[in-house]
Amino acid sequence: MRKKTTTSKNGKFNEYKKKKTNRDIWFTGIFFFLVFIMMMGYYVKFVSTEGRQMINNSYNSRQKLLTDKNYRGAIISADNEILAETIIFESGNEYRNYPYENLFSHVVGFSTKGKTGIEAMANPYLIHSNISLDSKIENEIAGEKNAGDNVYTSLRTDLQQIASKSLGVSKGAIIVSNVKTGEILAMVSKPDFNPCTIVEDWEGYLEDNESSVLLNRATQGIYPPGSTFKIVTSLAYLKEHNGDYQDYKYNCTGAFRYDNSKIGCYHGTVHNNVDFISSFAKSCNCSYASMGVELNRDIYNQTLIDLGFNQSLPVEFNYNQSKLVVDESVSGEDMIQISFGQGSVQMTPLHLHLITNAIAQGGTPMKPQLLTRVETVEGKVVKEFKSQSYKAYMTEEEADILKMLMTEVVESGTATKLRGLEYTAAGKTGSAEYNKVKEDSHAWFTGFAPADDPEISVTIIVERIGSGGDYAVPIAKRLFDAYFEVK
Amino acid sequence: MQYYIVEFSKYVIAGFMVLYTIEAFLALGKKRDSDKTNVFVRQNIYMFLIQFFAYLSLCLQTGQIEYLFFYAFLQIALFSTIVLYQMIYPKCNRLIVNNMCMLLSIGFIMLTRLDYDKAIKQFFIVAVALVVALIVPFFVHKLRFIKHLKWLYGLVGILGLGIVLVLGQVTHGSKISYTIAGVTLQPSEFVKIVFVFFVASLLYKAATFKEVVISAVLAGIHVLILVASKDLGSSIIFFMGYLFMVLIASKNYFYLIVGFICGGGAAVVGYKVFSHVRVRVQAFMDPFSVIDNQGYQISQSLFAIGSGQWFGMGLYQGTPSDIPFVESDFMFSAVAEELGGIFALCLILVCLNCFFEFLRIAMDLDDVFYRLVACGLAVMYIFQIFLTIGGGIKFIPLTGVTLPLVSYGGSSVLTTLIVFSILQGLYMLRFTEVKEQKKARLKAEKNITKRQKITKKNKVEVHSKNEEEDYDFEEW
Numbered sequence: 012m013r014k015k016t017t018t019s020k021n022g023k024f025n026e027y028k029k030k031k032t033n034r035d036i037w038f039t040g041i042f043f044f045l046v047f048i049m050m051m052g053y054y055v056k057f058v059s060t061e062g063r064q065m066i067n068n069s070y071n072s073r074q075k076l077l078t079d080k081n082y083r084g085a086i087i088s089a090d091n092e093i094l095a096e097t098i099i100f101e102s103g104n105e106y107r108n109y110p111y112e113n114l115f116s117h118v119v120g121f122s123t124k125g126k127t128g129i130e131a132m133a134n135p136y137l138i139h140s141n142i143s144l145d146s147k148i149e150n151e152i153a154g155e156k157n158a159g160d161n162v163y164t165s166l167r168t169d170l171q172q173i174a175s176k177s178l179g180v181s182k183g184a185i186i187v188s189n190v191k192t193g194e195i196l197a198m199v200s201k202p203d204f205n206p207c208t209i210v211e212d213w214e215g216y217l218e219d220n221e222s223s224v225l226l227n228r229a230t231q232g233i234y235p236p237g238s239t240f241k242i243v244t245s246l247a248y249l250k251e252h253n254g255d256y257q258d259y260k261y262n263c264t265g266a267f268r269y270d271n272s273k274i275g276c277y278h279g280t281v282h283n284n285v286d287f288i289s290s291f292a293k294s295c296n297c298s299y300a301s302m303g304v305e306l307n308r309d310i311y312n313q314t315l316i317d318l319g320f321n322q323s324l325p326v327e328f329n330y331n332q333s334k335l336v337v338d339e340s341v342s343g344e345d346m347i348q349i350s351f352g353q354g355s356v357q358m359t360p361l362h363l364h365l366i367t368n369a370i371a372q373g374g375t376p377m378k379p380q381l382l383t384r385v386e387t388v389e390g391k392v393v394k395e396f397k398s399q400s401y402k403a404y405m406t407e408e409e410a411d412i413l414k415m416l417m418t419e420v421v422e423s424g425t426a427t428k429l430r431g432l433e434y435t436a437a438g439k440t441g442s443a444e445y446n447k448v449k450e451d452s453h454a455w456f457t458g459f460a461p462a463d464d465p466e467i468s469v470t471i472i473v474e475r476i477g478s479g480g481d482y483a484v485p486i487a488k489r490l491f492d493a494y495f496e497v498k
Numbered sequence: 499m500q501y502y503i504v505e506f507s508k509y510v511i512a513g514f515m516v517l518y519t520i521e522a523f524l525a526l527g528k529k530r531d532s533d534k535t536n537v538f539v540r541q542n543i544y545m546f547l548i549q550f551f552a553y554l555s556l557c558l559q560t561g562q563i564e565y566l567f568f569y570a571f572l573q574i575a576l577f578s579t580i581v582l583y584q585m586i587y588p589k590c591n592r593l594i595v596n597n598m599c600m601l602l603s604i605g606f607i608m609l610t611r612l613d614y615d616k617a618i619k620q621f622f623i624v625a626v627a628l629v630v631a632l633i634v635p636f637f638v639h640k641l642r643f644i645k646h647l648k649w650l651y652g653l654v655g656i657l658g659l660g661i662v663l664v665l666g667q668v669t670h671g672s673k674i675s676y677t678i679a680g681v682t683l684q685p686s687e688f689v690k691i692v693f694v695f696f697v698a699s700l701l702y703k704a705a706t707f708k709e710v711v712i713s714a715v716l717a718g719i720h721v722l723i724l725v726a727s728k729d730l731g732s733s734i735i736f737f738m739g740y741l742f743m744v745l746i747a748s749k750n751y752f753y754l755i756v757g758f759i760c761g762g763g764a765a766v767v768g769y770k771v772f773s774h775v776r777v778r779v780q781a782f783m784d785p786f787s788v789i790d791n792q793g794y795q796i797s798q799s800l801f802a803i804g805s806g807q808w809f810g811m812g813l814y815q816g817t818p819s820d821i822p823f824v825e826s827d828f829m830f831s832a833v834a835e836e837l838g839g840i841f842a843l844c845l846i847l848v849c850l851n852c853f854f855e856f857l858r859i860a861m862d863l864d865d866v867f868y869r870l871v872a873c874g875l876a877v878m879y880i881f882q883i884f885l886t887i888g889g890g891i892k893f894i895p896l897t898g899v900t901l902p903l904v905s906y907g908g909s910s911v912l913t914t915l916i917v918f919s920i921l922q923g924l925y926m927l928r929f930t931e932v933k934e935q936k937k938a939r940l941k942a943e944k945n946i947t948k949r950q951k952i953t954k955k956n957k958v959e960v961h962s963k964n965e966e967e968d969y970d971f972e973e974w
Contacts, residue, residue: 032749033861034749035745035746035749036746036857036860036861036869036873038745039742039745039746039857039873039876039877040853040854040857043850043853043877043880043881043884044850044854046884047846047850047880047884049893050846050884050887050888050891050893051843051846053891053893054803054839054842054843054846054891054893055839055843057800057803057804057891057892058803058804058806058807058808058834058839061804062803062804062805062806062807063804063807064804065800065801065803065804065805066801066804066805068786068789068797068801070789070794070797070798070801071798071801071805072801072817072820073801073805073816073817076816076817144501144502144505147501148501148502151501
């Protein structure tokens with residue numbers, strides 16, 4: 012080829028100076044250009060996403076630099092109530108005040124003994140000040156600190172109060188959220204504490220090993236999910252049978268035997284002939300036990316993976332992962348326990364709540380969200396947090412079937428306390444046993460309303476009280492009533 | 499008032515840096531002729547304005563009058579470099595001169611802010627180095643025999659690196675420097691240039707399997723000495739420089755692939771054999787889990803970059819000094835924190851701009867030896883930048899090399915200025931090459947037989963190099 016060019020251009024002498032190829036140099040240039048594009052892309056991503064959070068690391072001295080210049084901004088609820096504010100005394104001392112004291116203890120958190128909750132999550136915003144340059148200069152001249160930016164949350168004081176009162180003196184947790192946006196409207200964990208006096212009470216909390224006051228049970232509490240876990244087993248069944256559940260039949264005698272073990276339905280109830288829908292609605296343990304031993308382990312485990320077990324959740328606050336792996340090493344007896352949420356199953360209320368939201372939202376939940384926007388004290392919006400979809404937990408068809416099952420729980424099953432109201436609710440109860448004494452159980456309820464076009468979802472656990480239908484469902488009713496403004 | 503100026507300067511500095519970078523890339527795309535003079539003058543204006551605002555904020559915030567004197571001397575030094583270069587070499591590459599001065603000014607702004615004493619020390623070294631930089635292009639022109647000194651280069655290179663391995667001082671676990679008569683030198687910096695000349699002289703005549711194997715063994719000795727000195731960064735830079743020189747000499751991508759595979763294998767072996775490599779990788783994977791020891795540097799670097807965001811904290815508003823060895827290894831993070839992400843991205847782009855201009859010079863050269871030298875120096879330059887910036891932002895594991903011309907360090911800045919001047923010299927060599935060709939053409943037109951001879955010779959050469967395509971640099 013080269014020969015051809017030389018001969019064809021033989022007449023032109025100045026072609027001789029180009030007796031070389033630059034292709035390899037072009038390659039070198041493009042190679043390093045691409046490498047640098049990747050590096051710059053990484054840099055841009057770092058600065059725009061993780062960069063701000065770096066300020067929270069205790070090894071980062073810049074935090075002190077900012078708190079010397081600015082005082083901490085306020086945390087404000089969706090109904091414009093102040094949840095946390097900084098009061099500056101004449102002496103210049105700062106005091107972090109929480110007007111609602113115990114009510115928002117876990118979700119808002121504290122900032123004096125380390126940082127937790129929103130105080131930790133929104134710390135970068137709270138300690139930066141984006142007030143106008145003029146105000147900064149005024150403050151500089153007056154020798155005053157700048158006001159940190161205010162953080163607005165999606166929390167509603169009315170729902171929070173109802174949730175907190177409903178739990179009363181019981182230990183437990185409640186999460187209420189807007190299904191369509193993922194915004195968390197209320198989050199309660201009991202026992203709670205007073206963040207105003209956290210410094211004085213600190214030692215006492217540390218010494219108290221039994222009640223784990225500082226633990227946010229809603230996000231960090233690891234519980235057996237009990238019958239609420241039948242949602243997961245049902246989903247695995249639907250996946251294995253391609254959504255066909257019509258042929259399912261079981262005759263419940265109140266007990267199920269497998270090898271040497273025997274399990275029973277709650278309080279020994281006999282459900283007689285049940286199909287797939289009534290097994291779920293009446294929460295028949297025996298039916299699920301027989302379903303569980305026959306289910307394909309691989310499909311079951313894949314269902315768990317799809318639902319985010321043993322994985323991180325899309326939230327910025329502290330939480331624990333739900334843990335469960337189903338493989339060949341799980342014995343048949345264990346499988347029976349797993350199928351109705353006992354045994355080795357460990358879940359957080361937050362994770363169960365996210366699965367419920369997925370069912371309510373056609374398979375793909377919104378990312379849980381606590382912060383809505385950041386504003387300066389002057390009212391200028393610094394940042395708005397948009398609601399975002401999370402990954403698909405299941406297909407829309409599967410979500411529709413599960414929604415139908417959960418509606419049936421209210422219509423004819425264990426949550427009939429929610430039947431015949433101004434709104435239609437759907438959900439699943441659970442009564443999770445946590446020790447050998449059969450009568451002791453945690454009361455669970457997870458569900459949403461209205462059933463056909465869900466707006467609000469709740470997940471409730473009350474520790475050591477009794478059945479979900481008796482103790483958790485009424486709380487759900489109170490929350491739904493408040494949300495839909497039913498008197 | 500002071501508050502306004504400091505806050506205002508932050509945005510102005512970022513703005514001028516963006517303008518400077520845009521002009522640099524515009525200049526790169528066009529043909530290089532005198533009509534670009536305006537571009538270069540504008541670049542100079544932006545450069546001096548950036549320094550004006552930077553030193554204004556530095557002086558206002560510290561109240562140090564001596565900073566003003568330093569500023570004045572710095573401006574004189576840079577201004578005279580720009581003017582003298584054009585006076586001595588009217589056909590010099592002004593883009594390279596400008597970028598060189600721009601990178602030096604960024605370095606001095608940050609160094610003054612971080613450690614004024616070091617800034618003064620660096621200033622004297624740079625002043626001397628700039629004089630050297632003015633002379634070097636002349637020698638590139640005159641000393642045409644340099645391509646024949648291959649064994650001298652090899653000897654100097656291996657001895658230079660070997661002495662450090664045997665006698666060098668241990669700093670932070672690796673042997674990279676030794677002191678003669680009170681001056682601490684970092685020979686691996688200077689050997690970079692010698693090494694490029696060495697490889698070029700081995701490969702410029704022919705790059706068949708035989709030459710490649712011989713050069714690979716000799717280059718391998720260089721790299722192994724550096725590995726033995728635990729100077730990881732330099733050893734990878736030498737390795738990459740060599741690989742791409744072989745590619746350009748042989749036009750065979752097979753060698754590049756083999757090189758990358760060997761490099762990957764060596765990295766795995768290095769990870770298993772050397773604990774200091776494992777430590778680096780661990781600090782890269784999860785710096786915060788080992789923040790008390792190995793991860794401390796990188797974590798602090800990330801904190802700095804994170805708090806800088808897009809427009810920076812402003813000079814003296816951040817705490818870049820929290821990063822250990824910030825002025826030598828983490829200048830980029832310091833820049834990102836106080837001058838901001840936009841400025842930092844522009845800094846990367848200016849370095850990339852230099853690299854592209856270097857390659858463009860290489861493309862215009864006919865002499866294979868000079869082409870190899872230009873490419874080798876260009877690749878080593880850009881790869882060093884990749885290592886230091888990529889390490890600082892946790893894109894790759896940390897290796898601890900300097901950011902050329904910006905970081906503190908005499909050996910590094912002197913070497914880089916010499917590299918820039920060699921490329922400057924090679925750029926101007928093009929004009930002599932063209933002149934020689936004109937002469938040849940005149941002769942040839944007179945003498946047809948001679949012309950045919952040259953044609954034949956050309957064909958032979960072309961054949962031996964197995965060329966396929968022909969580019970015209972005018973089409974750039």
